[in-house]
Amino acid sequence: MKKLIYIFIASIILFSSCEDQLEDKIYDKLVPGLYFQNDNEAIAAVNTLYGVLAGNGWSYYGAGNDRIQMGQDAMTDVFAPASGSGMWYELNYFTWKTDMYLFSQNWNWPYKGISDGNYIIEYLPEATGVSDNVKTRVLAEAKTGIALFYWDLVKSYGDVPLIKSFSEGVKAMPTQSPKAEVIDYALGLLEEAVVDLPITYDDANDGRFTKGACYALMMKLYELNGDNQGVIDATSEIMNLNKYKIVDNYLDIFAPDNDQCEEIIFAKQCLQDFNIGNSFLTYCLPGDFKRPEGIDIQHWDSYRARREFYNSFDPEDARRNTMYTEYENTSDGITVLPDDADVLCLKYGWDPAALIVFGTNDIVILRYADVLLTRAEAITRKSQSVEQEAIELINEVRDRAFNHNSDKMVKLSDFANADELLDWILKERGWELYFEGHRRIDLIRHGKFLSKAQERGAIDVAEFRKIWPIPQAELDKNENLIPTPGY
Amino acid sequence: MEVSYDGSIAMQNIAKEYDTPSAYEYALGYNSVYDEYQRLRPDDPIFTNAVVKKFTSDEIANYKENGGTDWFNLLTRKGEINKHQISLSSGTEKSKIYASLGYMDHQGVIKLSDMQRLSTRLNLSQKFGEIFEAAIRLNASTTKNTNIPVGSSDVGFSRGGATSGVFSFNPTIAPYDENGEVAKHPFNQQHNNPAGLLLTDFNSESNRLITNGYLKADIAPGLFAKLSAGYDKVMNNSRTWVPAEAKNNLASSGEATVGSFTNETQTLNFIVQYNKNFKKHNLGIMAGTDYQAFEYNSLLAKSTGFKTSAYKYNSMQSGDVQKTITSKSSSTIFSYLSRLNYSFDEKYLLTATLRYDGSSKFAEGKKWGFFPSIAFAWKLYNEPFIADLNLFSNLKLRTSYGKTGNQAIGNNNSQPLLGSRMEYVIGNTRGVPIGPVSPGNNDLSWETTKQTNFGLDFGFVDNRILGSIDLYRMDTEDLLLWFGTPSTSGFGGILKNAGSIRNQGIEFAITTQNTTGIVDWSTSFNIANNQDRWLDRAGLPFAPEEEFGPVRGIYGYEVVGMFKEGDDIANSAQPNSIPGQWIYNDVAGRDADGNWVETPDEKINADDRVLLGSNTPKVTAGFTNNVTYKGLTLTLFFQGMFGYDIWNNAKIMHENPFHALQLEGLNKNAFNFYTPNNQNTNVPTPVANPYGGSNNKYLEDGDFVRLKTINLNYQLPIQNSWIKAANVYVNIDNAILWTKYEGLDPETARAIGTKSGSENDVYPNSRTYSLGLRMTF
Known part of the structure; x- marks a missing residue:
């Protein structure tokens, strides 16, 4: 019996070192405590936001069916499906259901980006190895990214959950916050970011968020909020940057070499491969x-x-x-x-x-012609009259469209009242910005989203279709979310 | 010394094929779909945009005359299997040796799917001195595989491998164009021509070495110690090539990959056992430790954009876009083991075990689990009052209770992690960012199952009837579940210990020796019933009323009929439906606060999904008969599964008549769709239903009985100084299937995933006829 005890003790000694090996070893990833040691790591972190723009490569601003811009325009009068079935048909003919991939992808990816941005805001300020100027810029980029993601969410889904912190967001089962509150939050981030972002970058950093992108997002958010003065102020800031202009040739904005186009304020940069290309x-x-x-x-x-x-x-x-x-x-x-x-x-x-x-x-997300037309609309809505400045803004865009042909310019006298001018602006926006993801929200703002659908014989035209449904999978995972009424 | 040889040759064919139309039938059916769709949707963009055209009568006559493409036939063939194995064994009291060499060559029923394996085994054991015994076992194999992508998710083939691809083109389309090249789809390149698959080259080579050995010391009477060590390494190399000529949707410039992975397992085990018998008492005590370490390394290089197809995967640097992906992970388990056996008078048996297991996969402070068990058996047959009944030849009552742990999850789930994320482009340069990839879970720990078992073994008539009955209940708690978290969390989900399920059931097995003598006939039968259900769903999504539903429940809409001409559809819960579309059961809705309530709301939406069935069979059974007459032995083995459901996904895809307008292949039955003149049918109108989704019309009863094996063995009447025994046999595997399931095979359909069966993407089941020879020298 003694021997047995000796052997047992010996065996425990033999293997006692093995117990230390229960450590969870990580080889191809990092734990948070080891991150943000230097400038490159901070930049690599904010680059996740630019990666998120393409979702899984196909969705969001990626290359697939569930791209947000085409998802928006597919519900409108500028678009027609080639075939009589499938998602493009359902979107254009108003029979879409809550389980469509478009709705889940364009919900999931912006929230992924918000989470990534919040991670930076939460952990980067304490990092010691990162230089102050990089820290400042990266934080400003993260805030601008979060604002862009909320812009996409709010314009599509209306009231959405507002996630302000990475670590709380991980655990949260949030309900929707009112659209106006989400917009105010995003505007607050942009106010902070715009101070720290540069107007331009060197070539190696071309494509990052700039001051101009910040102001253009403010413009978009003020417009969603119906704040005309906010739009006028934001557009003044963009014009004062003296960086953007209407380029001579409309097709140049969308050409393969459009990354240097002076009309583009923000674009998703593209190269010729999976996950990063324009399809x-x-x-x-x-x-x-x-x-x-x-x-x-x-x-x-x-x-x-x-x-x-x-x-x-x-x-x-x-x-x-x-x-x-x-x-x-x-x-x-x-x-x-x-x-x-x-x-x-x-x-x-x-x-x-x-x-x-x-x-x-590059996939154009925000550009100067949109700024001019949005400003014209805000001026008209604010003054409720036909203002010379609005006419000039529209003509600045038309001048390029008609190759400086002055006969084709609009005149003050063309419009009896503000409503007529607003109708024209809606048309002008269609001609200028079709297939760029603005049409749905433009039609809704002008009260023509449903009537235009009726005109083309859409099947189930109803008020609830003005808002995208919260994806079914999200409702299934979070019972605090309230299903979008009507679906 | 004994040498034996076992060899067989076999032929295979596909057990069941899809009922696809001929080109002539397809063209007629297509035109009927076109007419009906145009009648219902005259302004549809498919007509105004002139994407599709009807087949002309000349074309139809031509198809009738000249047939069309049989896509299934194009990709399949007869299978062949060749197997040979030679083994030799020899031994004395002190040393034993066994060695074998095996070879197998399999040509699969889908073209380009081949496999060759060579395996060898060597076992040695030797006693030395009075105390020690040592053994070494070595097992090495090398396997070469040639594959054709079968599933739609295989590398580079987003739409259609061999089995699903059969339906991406219809029989009126020729596989090759006038230049002899793989034809493109007439208008939609998202469909891959299955003929292109035949130009691909997917191959891999897997080498495996398993070696282990032990040293055992008999220290004192009844006391021994044993140290065992083992090493298992799998090395896999794979290469894939999809040439531009394959006209693959997403590999149109040629795509090559070269990959490898290694999977290593090291084990070290030390036990000490002490056995003591005194009077009627038998005692055994064992204590020990066990260590297991696992390591996985992988490398995948991918290259696309080739100017020529000459290099295949042999010049990766020639592709314009190159990518390399590597990964590494490891895990370890360390255990303390102990066991006590005690029996008294060959009547009462007690076994108690204690395990204390640690796993690196779990969170700090949560790594260890304690798993005891106790079992008691009463050999009633050894009690005089039973033996005296002269009824039983065996009778034993068993009961046990124990806890076991499960750690079968991936590595690195407990800590929050950052890692590579989706690429971005900045400054016209692509890059890979680093960001959060896993939320981690610092509570992650063992999943435990508490199992209670009662069993009875019995034998009658000198054990010519032997059987057992077992009743069990397993309650699994702290399940290791992947919880989808709201996307607002920034993550797709988190692995958590949550919820509990119960499995309980009864198992019965009986073997009878029906006759002996000239005709020796024995029968074995077993049947098991298992019921699984949630005790606590832990907030996992779905259907609040099904809190205690089956673990692998299948949810969807319940179809209660089909709208017919003249129905008051406008006032139904589906006002935008038309005749020929499913009527769904309106079971639930939402109250004013948005909470789900089981009150019909005159609206069909996701709230109306209900439990439709379960993917877990309630009953499984097996039945074997062996009849021997002189040297001839016939074995028949039947098996069956009952009480479960399968999504017939292939039917959802291939019985939708609208797909004809996209020129997809279809089942014949698709053309039996609803029209005002054909109202008595189960195939809806080609116009898509704006309501509902997955529904019970495509959920089928998976019950089946299969005559799995017929084997006829003949022992040749040869026995001489150098041949000890010789047998020849014929064998039919998967001989007959009886089922109401309308797809190809309920078992292959079950092979995909755990949630629901689907057969759209699986390798078809074959029937195998083999002829074999077994000889011992």
Whole structure:
């Protein structure tokens, strides 16, 4: 028996060192305590926000069906699905349901970005190894990113949960906060960030949030809040930066080399690969479309520009030049689309570097023409009269569209009252900004979202469709969320 | 010394194929879909945008004459299996040796799916001196695989591997164009031509080495100590190539990957055991420690954008875009073990165990779990009052209670982690950011199961009838569950110990020796009933009224009928439906505060989803018969599962007539869709229902009985100085299937995931005919 005890003790000694090995070893990740040791790590952290813009590569500002900008425009009068089923049809004909991928992806990714931004705001200030100027800029970028994510959430879903802290957000089962409160919070972040962000970056940092992006987001948020003075002030700040202008050629804004375009205030930067490319054209090409020499991207023929919208353009309007009623086909003939067929819309330019479906054209999110038209609208709404400045702002945009043809400019006398001018601004915004993700919210603001749907024979036109449904999966996971009424 | 050889050759064919239409049938059906859809939706963009056209009568006549493409046939073939194994064993009182060499070559029923394996085994054991015994075992194998992507999620094939791809193109489309190249889909390149799969090259090679050994010392009478150590290493190398010529949707410029992973396990175990018998008492005590360490390393290199298809995966640097992904993780388990056996008079048996296990996977301070168990058995047959009955030849009553722990989760779940995130582009340069990837859980610990068992073993007629009955209940607590967290948390979910489930059931097994003598016939039958249910759902989503529902419940809408011509649809709960669409059961809604209430609200939405069924079989059974007559033995083995449901996902995809307008392949039955002239059907109209979703119309009873094996063995009447025994056999595997399930096979359908079965993406089940020879020298 003694021997047995000796052996048992010996065995415990033999293995006692093994117990130390119960440590949870991490090789290919980091624990938070080891992070934010230097400037590069702080920058790598804020870069998550630019990565989040493409969601999982396909969603949000990525390359797939559930892109937020097309999801917004698909519900409007500028858009037509190529086919009679599937999500594009459901969106355009008002039969979408809560379980659509579009709604979950464009909810999940902005909140992921908010969480990432909050992480930086919570942990970066205490970091000792990061220099003050990098810290200041990274914090300002994080705040601007959070504001952009809330802008997308609020314009789509109305009242949404407001998450102000990373560590509380992880545990929270939040309910919705009123839209106005969320907007005020985002505006507060932008007020702080705008002080610290530069007007421009060196080439290596091109694409980050700038002062201009901050003001443009303020403009968008004030507009959502119906705060005309806020819009006027924010747009004045942008104009005072003297950095942005209406470029000469409309198509240049969407060309493969648009990353230096002086009209763009903020864009999602793109390169020719999965997760980081611009897939716009692929969705618009019919199967028998003959691509220009040297271009090898796929044809998914998912949607078009609605024929009625095409017909609404002045034929001399250069902005219509992205649209085609006929095209050269792969059998070397010409396919002429019938008069009632919807038209091809190739808004982003051909990119010889494009791979599979992915072009390098940066995806335009905020640009100067939008600033001018938004300002014109705010001035008109505020004054409730037809002001010369509003007319000039509109003409600054039209001047490019009609190649400086003064006959095509609008005049004070064209509009009997503010309402007529507002109607015109809505049309002008359509012609200028179609397929850039603004149309849905523009129609709602002008009270025409539902009537336009009725005009095209949408199936279930009802008030509740003005707001995107909170995704079903989120309702299932968090019972404090209140389902969007009507769905 | 004994040498034996076992070899067989086999042929395989696919047990059941889809009922797909011919090109002629498809074209006719397509036109009927077109007409009906146009009648219902004349202004639909599909017509105004002229995306689709009807088949002309000339085309239809041509299909009737010349057939079309049988996509299933294009991708499948007869399978073949060749197996050979030679083994030799030899030994004395002090030393034993066993060695074997095996080879297998399998050509699968889907083209390009092949496998070759070579395996060898060597076991040695030796006693030396009076005290020591040592053994070494070595097991090495190398396996070469050639694959074809089968599932839709396989690398680079987002839409369709071999089995799902069969339906992405319809039979009127030719696989190759006039230049002999893989044809593109007429208008939608999101569909991959399955013929392109035949140009791919997916292969891998897996090498595995398992070695272990022990040293045992008999220290004193009844007392021994044993030290065992083991090492297991899997090394896998894989290469994939999708050429541009395959016309794959997302690999259109050629895509190559080269990958490898290693999986290592080290074990070290030390036990001391002491046995003592005195009078009628038998005592055994064991104590020991056990250590296991696991390490995983992986490397994947991916390259796309090739100018030529000449290099395949052999020149990764030639692709325009290259990526490398590596990972490493490890875990360890350390345990203290002890066991006590005690029996008295061969009648009463007691076993008690104590385990104290630590796992690196759990949070600091939560790593250790204590798992005791106790079992008691009463050999009633050894009691005179039972033996005297002269009824039983065996009778034993068993009962046990114990706790066990589960740590089968991935590594690194307890700590919050930062890691690589989705790429960004800044300054026209791509980069990989670092950000939060896991919220961690500093409470993560063991999942425990408390199991109570009662059993009875019995035998009659000199054990010619042997059987057992077992009743069990397992309550599992602190389940290691992946909780989807709200997206507002910034994470998809968190692994938590939460909730509890109960499994309880009864198992019955009986073996009877029906006849002996010239005809020797024995039968085995077993049947088990298991019921699983939630005791505490711990707030996991879904259906508040199903708090105690089945663990793998299937939820969805309940169909109560189909709208017919003249129904008052406008005043139904689905005012935007049309005739020929499902009518769903309106069961619930929301109150003024937005809370779910079980009151119909005249509206069909997600609140109306209900429990439709369960994916866990309630009853499983097996039935074996062995009949031997002279040298001939026939074995029949039946098995079955009952009381569960399967999503027939293939039906959802391939019986939707609208898909014809996207030129997808369909099942024949899809064309039997609802029209005013065909109201008595189970296939809805081609116009999509604006309400509902997954529903019980596509949930099928998975019950089946399978004649799994027919084996006929003949022992040749040869026995001489050098042949000890010789057998030839024929075997049919998966011979007959009886089921009401309408898909291919309820068992392959179950193979996907745990939540619900689906057969859209699985390798089809085959029927195998083999002929074998077994010889011992």
